[in-house]
Amino acid sequence: MPPRSAAVLGKPIGHSLSPVLHRAAYGALGLTGWSYTAIECDEQGLAALLAGSDEQVVGYSCTMPLKRQVLRVANSASPEAVAIGAGNTLLRRDAGWHADNTDWIGIRDALAAASLPTGGAVTIPRAGGAVTILGAGGTAQAALAALAELSEPQVTVLVREPSRAGPLLDSAQRLGLPVRLAPLSERRHWLEADLIIATLPAGAADRFAGLPFRRDQALLEAVYHPWPTPLAAALTAAGAPVVSGAAMLLHQAARQVELMTGSAAPVEAMRAALLAAVPGCAA
Incomplete structure (x- = not known):
């Protein structure tokens, strides 16, 4: 060549x-x-x-x-x-x-390639599974494309200002994926989702690290340096699989x-x- x-x-x-x-x-x-x-x-x-x-x-x-x-x-x-x-x-x-x-393929394949502590693979949740995305920027839009391969995932996007989420909602509409917006201040309930996708800048998701997490959840954390982030460490401590932005x-x-x-x-x-x-x- x-x-x-x-x-x-x-x-x-x-x-x-x-x-x-x-x-x-x-x-x-x-x-x-x-x-x-x-x-x-x-x-x-x-x-x-x-x-x-x-x-x-x-x-x-x-x-x-x-x-x-x-x-x-x-x-x-x-x-x-x-x-x-x-x-x-x-x-x-x-x-x-x-x-x-x-970018959306990176999200999909990173989840598919990751290993669970039990030896299985992390997958985007089953059809109808709950997914919470933190942030509404370009990475969040790419995440919607990865999630659109599912049958009717329940997607909630936590944002600081819902009025600025127009591009994300436009992406969701083009992808045919229903999305619910919620303020970051309501984080505890929404962070009980099967899969959490954190697309916030470094340090912005640290405030969530003190919440209770479960072993049957999974996290994709877009930040990868320094690693682990406090949020990633909290999910790992709960026994949940965590996928790095790397x-x-x-x-x-x-x-x-x-x-x-x-x-x-x-x-x-x-x-x-x-x-x-x-x-x-x-x-």
Whole structure:
């Protein structure tokens, strides 16, 4: 396969672990000459960057603040990206740039790949199971897409200001997924759900760590550094399975590698690279 290149775009971008993951994949796949870099780019600069991209560029990973802008500049988009209302991937196609979203796959696959203390697998709750999402941002919208694969999950989203949850409700409508909003102040009842998905910024969910949790619950915590978060530690102490945001990061990047290279992602090589870069992140 001839040399190709890709990159992660965003602003700021110096913290991104995407180069660690993608370079590890290229090495494991034997893609000699392939490169993956980080490029600082804001919403105003995205269209120009795409227009000036060299023909050897196969695609871009896109992080904040570009995820909604991706859909505005792309020539086409996957149904999942359209339904979520955001993209994190741009792929070069004959007809132009194609937008996709692998964040929801990262959530789905991180849950599916995690192990229970009993040796079983963590799965998104059974049909009709209760799910509580903390936060209403882009990660929460991607989580809705993962949950939409279920038959009638009971989804509640806890938000600080329901009036600002319009984009999330729009995503839910496009996905055909009924969602109930509730204020974060009513947290105790809603945190008894089968699955809790915490998408709040670092430290914002720490206040919930003192609540009583059960062994038959599960947590997906988007934060992964430092690890464990107080909320993750509380669920672990209760005997509940906990999935780190590092696992989400790993699996969404794995899907990007597949989309950009056409090869199955070497997940274990990518995991090893991530653990070396962020020791203890529970990938």
